[in-house]
Amino acid sequence: MCALSMNSIFLLTVELLNFHSLQSDLVNHCCSFPLRQHVRSLVVLCLCCRLRMSAEENPAAEPAPVIDVQGDGRWMSQHNRFVQECKDAEPDVLFVGDSMVQLMQQYEVWRELFSPLHALNFGVGGDTTCNVLWRLQNGELDNIRPRVRKRFFFICSNSFNSICYEVKCVFNAGIAFLFVFPQVVVLWVGTNNHEHTADQVAGGILAIVQLLLSRLPKCKIIVLGLLPRGEFPNPLREKNAAVNNLLRTSLPQLGPVQLIDVGGGFVHSDGTISSRDMFDFLHLTASAYRTISTSLHELLLQLLEETPQERRASLV
Amino acid sequence: YENRVVIAFLYVLILQHNRFVSDSKGKEPDVLFVGDSLVQLLHEFEVWRKLFSPLHALNFGVGGDATQHVLWRLVNGELDHISPKVVVLWVGTNNHGHTPEQICGGIMAIINVIHQKLPHAHTLVLGLLPRGKSPNPLRERNASVNALVQAEVASLSHVSFLDMDPGFILSDGSIAHQDMYDYLHLTPQAYQKVCQPLHERIKSLLDKHAP
Numbered sequence: 001m002c003a004l005s006m007n008s009i010f011l012l013t014v015e016l017l018n019f020h021s022l023q024s025d026l027v028n029h030c031c032s033f034p035l036r037q038h039v040r041s042l043v044v045l046c047l048c049c050r051l052r053m054s055a056e057e058n059p060a061a062e063p064a065p066v067i068d069v070q071g072d073g074r075w076m077s078q079h080n081r082f083v084q085e086c087k088d089a090e091p092d093v094l095f096v097g098d099s100m101v102q103l104m105q106q107y108e109v110w111r112e113l114f115s116p117l118h119a120l121n122f123g124v125g126g127d128t129t130c131n132v133l134w135r136l137q138n139g140e141l142d143n144i145r146p147r148v149r150k151r152f153f154f155i156c157s158n159s160f161n162s163i164c165y166e167v168k169c170v171f172n173a174g175i176a177f178l179f180v181f182p183q184v185v186v187l188w189v190g191t192n193n194h195e196h197t198a199d200q201v202a203g204g205i206l207a208i209v210q211l212l213l214s215r216l217p218k219c220k221i222i223v224l225g226l227l228p229r230g231e232f233p234n235p236l237r238e239k240n241a242a243v244n245n246l247l248r249t250s251l252p253q254l255g256p257v258q259l260i261d262v263g264g265g266f267v268h269s270d271g272t273i274s275s276r277d278m279f280d281f282l283h284l285t286a287s288a289y290r291t292i293s294t295s296l297h298e299l300l301l302q303l304l305e306e307t308p309q310e311r312r313a314s315l316v
Numbered sequence: 317y318e319n320r321v322v323i324a325f326l327y328v329l330i331l332q333h334n335r336f337v338s339d340s341k342g343k344e345p346d347v348l349f350v351g352d353s354l355v356q357l358l359h360e361f362e363v364w365r366k367l368f369s370p371l372h373a374l375n376f377g378v379g380g381d382a383t384q385h386v387l388w389r390l391v392n393g394e395l396d397h398i399s400p401k402v403v404v405l406w407v408g409t410n411n412h413g414h415t416p417e418q419i420c421g422g423i424m425a426i427i428n429v430i431h432q433k434l435p436h437a438h439t440l441v442l443g444l445l446p447r448g449k450s451p452n453p454l455r456e457r458n459a460s461v462n463a464l465v466q467a468e469v470a471s472l473s474h475v476s477f478l479d480m481d482p483g484f485i486l487s488d489g490s491i492a493h494q495d496m497y498d499y500l501h502l503t504p505q506a507y508q509k510v511c512q513p514l515h516e517r518i519k520s521l522l523d524k525h526a527p
Contacts, residue, residue, distance in 0.1 A: 070412050072448025072455070074499045081449075081493060106361075106503060125498055194321050231331040234324045275335060279360055280379055281328055286360060 060196040060204030063134035066126070075124060075131075082122045083139035091120040092304055096132060096140075097188035099125035099283060100227070104293075107286045113297045117304065120182075128193045129204025133211065141215050184303050185212050186296070188224040190243055191236075191282075198242035205247060206254070213255050220303050222296070223251055225261035231281045233271045260299065262292035329378070336376045337393040345374040345398060347518060350386060350426075351406035353379035353501060354445070358511075361504045367515045371522065374400070382411040383422025387429060395433040401525040402518055403430050406442040406480075408461055409454075409500070416460035423465055427475055438521050441465055442514070443479040449499045451489045478517055482509045 066075040093114065095101050101123025104110055110121070122140055124131065187208060193201045205223060212221055225247070226240035244261055251257045266277050266288070273281055277288040284292070347368065349355050355377025358364055364375070376394055378385065386407045405426060411419045423441060430439050443466075444458035462479065469475040484491050484506070491499055495506040502510065 070454065072452040072499065073450075074448055077449035077499055078493075102498065106497060108362075125501075195318070230324065230328050231335070232327075234327060235320045236324050280332060280356065283379075 058200050058203040058207070060129045060193055060200040061133065061207035062130055063137050064130040065134050065138075066131055075126075078124050079135050079138070079140070082120075082135070083142070085120060086140060086142075089118075089120055091118050091182045093117050093119040093184045093186065093300060094122065094182040095119060095186045095188070096122045096136065097186075097224075098123060098127040098132075098190075098192055100191070100224075101186075101188050103283055104289055107289050109286070109289050109293050113293050114300075117297075117300055123188075126192055127189060128196075129189055129201060129208060130193075132187075132189045133204070133208050136208065136211055136215075141212075182216060182219060184220045184222060184300060185216065186222045186224065186300075187212070190226050191229065191240060198239050198246065201239075201243045202246035202250070205243070206250060209251065209254055209257055213257070219256075221255075221257040222299065222303075223247060223257065223259050224296070225259055225263055227263040227278075227284075228267050228273060229278070229282045231273055231275075237267075260296065262296065265291070332378055333389055333392070333394070336389070337396070345372050345400045346522060347371050347373040347402045347404065348376065348395075348398065348400040349373060349404045349406070350376045350390065350394070351404075351442075352377060352381040352386075352410050354409070355404075355406050357501060358507060361507055363504065363507045363511050367511055368518075371515075371518060374398070377406075380410055381407060382414075383407055383419060383426060387422065387426050390426060390429050390433070395430065399434060400437055402521050403434065403437050403439045404442065404514075404518065405430070405439055408444050409447065409458060416457055416464055419457075419461045420464035420468065423461075424468055427469070427472075431474055437474070438525065439475045440517065440521065441469060441475060441477050443477065443481065445481055445496075445502075445510075446485055446491060447496070447500045449490055449493075455485075476517075476521075478514065480510050480514065482513075 065079075068075065095104070095114070101121060102125050104114075104123070105121040110119075114121075122135070124135070127135075187205070189208070190201045190205055193204065196204065209221055209223065212219060225244040228237045228240060230236060240263075244259065244263075247259045251259050266273050268274065275281065277285060279285050349358070349368070355375060356379050357377070358368075359375040359377065364373075376389070378389070381389075386405075405423070407426070408419045408423055411422065414422070427439050427441065430437060443462040446455045446458060448454060462477075466477045469477050484495050486492065493499070495503060495509075497503050
């Protein structure tokens with residue numbers, strides 16, 4: 001009964017609002033900020049009910065920090081650093097996930113392809129979907145500030161027109177403003193969820209995407225597919241492939257989200273993975289990162305190019 | 317379901333070991349690096365190609381390994397079929413739950429196995445690095461291990477100890493993420509800092525070893 005009515009509310013809401021039009025100028029015009037948040041929350045709530053992603057049913061969607069058992073508190077230190085890092089940064093791209101994300105920053109390819117895109121790297125080795133969910137809910141998205149573009153300033157306020165070029169502040173209500181969050185989030189997590197089934201892992205990833213969409217409303221999301229692992233065919237390869245298959249159809253239903261599978265080509269015709277691609281049959285070598293980065297980089301360029309038009313708010 | 321995951325894990329570890337064993341056949345390394353992820357990751361950065369490949373080095377590092385894992389690997393084939401002149405051993409930081417005395421004992425056990433299997437090789441033991449963003453018990457533990465190992469190998473002619481810390485701990489007691497991106501593993505820049513003296517030491521050991 002409850003599920004049925006939630007479904008109806010969901011469908012009605014989607015019809016009325018059309019998820020993408022939440023970002024339209026018309027809605028920005030008509031709704032004051034608090035109302036927009038309520039409407040957005042309603043849609044996300046309906047999505048949660050529809051897709052049955054409540055934390056009670058899915059342990060992989062339950063936010064959880066890593067408890068320090070080793071004795072040097074490194075996980076919390078990394079989380080705190082990320083919370084601090086996003087205070088003054090103005091990333092266009094935010095990478096978030098596990099060691100697959102974290103290690104990327106240590107190779108030359110990061111400096112060449114992703115730093116120029118103003119990318120932040122919030123990867124932590126060993127993280128599961130639960131850990132990433134916790135980090136994003138506990139500060140790593142909090143301080144990313146809105147940014148006002150120079151061009152806009154000239155149009156709207158004479159008193160500023162010769163002074164401020166990169167002003168980082170928020171305009172008060174009554175004057176139209178332009179929000180620039182990270183335009184794209186790249187999410188790569190799930191291969192460390194050893195205690196969860198493929199269904200649960202996919203649900204955990206969906207929960208993270210839902211959180212991102214609700215907190216960063218103008219954002220596009222790229223979810224990277226889980227890579228095959230292990231030198232020979234093994235159950236974890238099947239599990240990761242199953243996660244990817246589940247995500248392939250369910251992700252685009254949530255909004256401007258897509259799954260990119262970069263794992264093709266790692267498994268050779270004899271079923272093996274080479275240590276030249278994954279030095280420990282899990283983590284990528286520099287050359288393997290280069291291979292997957294070219295298509296990811298091109299997609300990012302494309303998505304970043306698309307957004308300026310959408311982001312211009314109409315003036316009051 | 318969990319059993320399958322555990323079996324898959326063990327399978328992967330055994331495969332990695334097998335790869336090292338087969339790697340050691342047919343190659344004639346002068347230098348063998350053995351240890352945990354600090355050794356393994358070294359192989360993935362430019363510094364390996366520049367400083368250690370020219371010395372004909374093999375890398376048998378496995379992430380997560382503690383002393384007992386390295387000991388098992390060396391006893392079970394990874395030292396067979398090769399005769400390096402220098403073995404570089406870097407392990408101990410993953411021995412969670414062990415006392416400094418136990419970790420030192422584990423390192424000494426590895427040194428003994430190396431000496432048994434490769435009587436003409438010189439073992440270079442690398443000191444454990446500090447870890448964690450701020451002062452913590454593991455830093456003290458690692459420092460104690462270093463002191464104990466340094467004392468034990470002082471009387472052995474086929475072993476020497478090298479302190480690998482170029483001063484990672486800053487004046488406020490913190491470690492910078494520019495040196496250790498997760499306050500444990502080294503960035504490429506940090507590897508450059510620690511590997512220069514290591515490279516010099518290995519070269520001088522190889523020169524001494526030469527007939």
